[in-house]
Structure formats: C-alpha cells, structure tokens
Amino acid sequence: MRISQYLDKDCIKIPLQKHKKYELIEELLALITHKYPEIDKEETIQNLIDREKIETTAIGHHVAIPHARMKNIQKVYFAFGITEKSVGFEALDEKPVNMVFLLLCPEKKVNTQISLLARLSRILHDKKLRKKLAKCKNSQDVINVFTEYENQHFS
Amino acid sequence: MKLIIIFLNKIEYLDDLLSAFLEIGVPGATVLDSVGMGHIVSHDIPIFAGLRDFFAGSSPTNKTILMVTQKDMIPKIDEVLKDVTGYHQKKGVAKMISVPVDDLFGFEK
Numbered sequence: 001m002r003i004s005q006y007l008d009k010d011c012i013k014i015p016l017q018k019h020k021k022y023e024l025i026e027e028l029l030a031l032i033t034h035k036y037p038e039i040d041k042e043e044t045i046q047n048l049i050d051r052e053k054i055e056t057t058a059i060g061h062h063v064a065i066p067h068a069r070m071k072n073i074q075k076v077y078f079a080f081g082i083t084e085k086s087v088g089f090e091a092l093d094e095k096p097v098n099m100v101f102l103l104l105c106p107e108k109k110v111n112t113q114i115s116l117l118a119r120l121s122r123i124l125h126d127k128k129l130r131k132k133l134a135k136c137k138n139s140q141d142v143i144n145v146f147t148e149y150e151n152q153h154f155s
Numbered sequence: 156m157k158l159i160i161i162f163l164n165k166i167e168y169l170d171d172l173l174s175a176f177l178e179i180g181v182p183g184a185t186v187l188d189s190v191g192m193g194h195i196v197s198h199d200i201p202i203f204a205g206l207r208d209f210f211a212g213s214s215p216t217n218k219t220i221l222m223v224t225q226k227d228m229i230p231k232i233d234e235v236l237k238d239v240t241g242y243h244q245k246k247g248v249a250k251m252i253s254v255p256v257d258d259l260f261g262f263e264k
Binding site for chain 1: 204205
C-alpha cells in the first residue's frame, strides 16, 4: 500500500487559502467533490466534523489527517494541501497545522483506512519527509516526494 | 512439552477457568493482565479514534494465561475452556494456541 498511488494531481492544492480548521477541511473536500461531483458534499463534511469531534486528527508536527468513512463511495479519495499560514487544529502537541491530508474511505474498507492512516501518520513523523513536503510548490512536487520516499523506504 | 497461551477476553470466566484447570490436574499457570491492541490503538492514538466502533470487541482488560504442559493435556484444557466459556460457539470470548517448548529451565521435575 503506497500513499503515492492514491495521490491525485487535481486534489492537491498549494497553498490552501483558508485559515480556520473546518473551512480548511471544506477547501480540501472541494478539490475532491469538484473532480468527483457524485460525492455528497454535505454528508461528507458532516462525517468529517463528526470524526473531529471524537478526537482531533492533528497528529502533531504541524500535520493533520482529517478523514471519514463513507457509505456511498466505492474507492479511496485523497486530498492534500499546504496552508498559507498555520491553522489551529487542536493538536495534542498544541502546534498549529500547515499540512493537511484529507482521506475518504468506503465504509466497508476499514482495513484500507487503518493501513493508510497508519502509514501516513508513521512516515509523517519523519522530519526529512516533512521538510521536503514543505518545500513543494505544486502537485507534481508532492507526488514526486512521496514516490521517492516510498521507493526508498518500502519495497 | 507445549506452551499453552489462552487469551481470555471475558475475564468474568477467569476464576471458574482456573478452578477447572486445577480439577483436571494443571499444576500451575501464569496469568497476565493484558489489553487488546485495538483498544490501545483506538483509545490512546488519536488518529485512530474514529475506529473505536470497529475495535469495539477489543477488550480494555483481558487476561493472558500461560502454562507449560504435556501435549496430551491439550485436549483436556480445550475441553475445559469450552465448558467454562463456550468460546467455541461465541466470538470474542477467548482464544487458545499451543507452541512447542524446546527446553525447560527452573521447572520442577
């Protein structure tokens, strides 16, 4: 399972424009729903909010991975963005966030969701990877960074 | 010799289970407090908090029972475990595995 295989050039935005947690999530979701209009925006945003209410999805080191399990989708959708300014995300380390991954998974593919969250949260603890991501200027840079990293670290 | 490992999720069976083991001649066992991985992951690592419903069966407190025994005791132990817990018919009650023991040190002969 590779993060790079799920990244979609059209669902990556640098910089993100919004400066509030839920607006940022909506901005990322809009990347997905713009390309895949069949996804129910209202239902998805509610699921994402419900998930945030359980506990924050900010994993520390200025990174957040808001995510939701969806009944009516058949595949995984990913969006990624780097914010213009750091945004408060109620992270446990109290650091604001500037890199946000949005993940939507089909309800029946829980194992895929677990694997993706585990992989993402683990590799994003790598300071070198975060530094490289922070320098990305566009979608292709992000895809290249993940592809290169995963080629190096995973068979 | 075999090492039997029983993962007992329904800890309310523990007392009866240990008593039943004594009845069939199990001379001793080590009982450890343990926690299911799913419970730790979904309660202690915030990014997995949304999976609490998925890991709902993962017990916050379970017991792991270790015992070294002769191979021919395994069917009896399994029978006792079935009698006491009904684990063969109910999901998430208990699991048992046995592994070969190469050498024993410090055990009474």
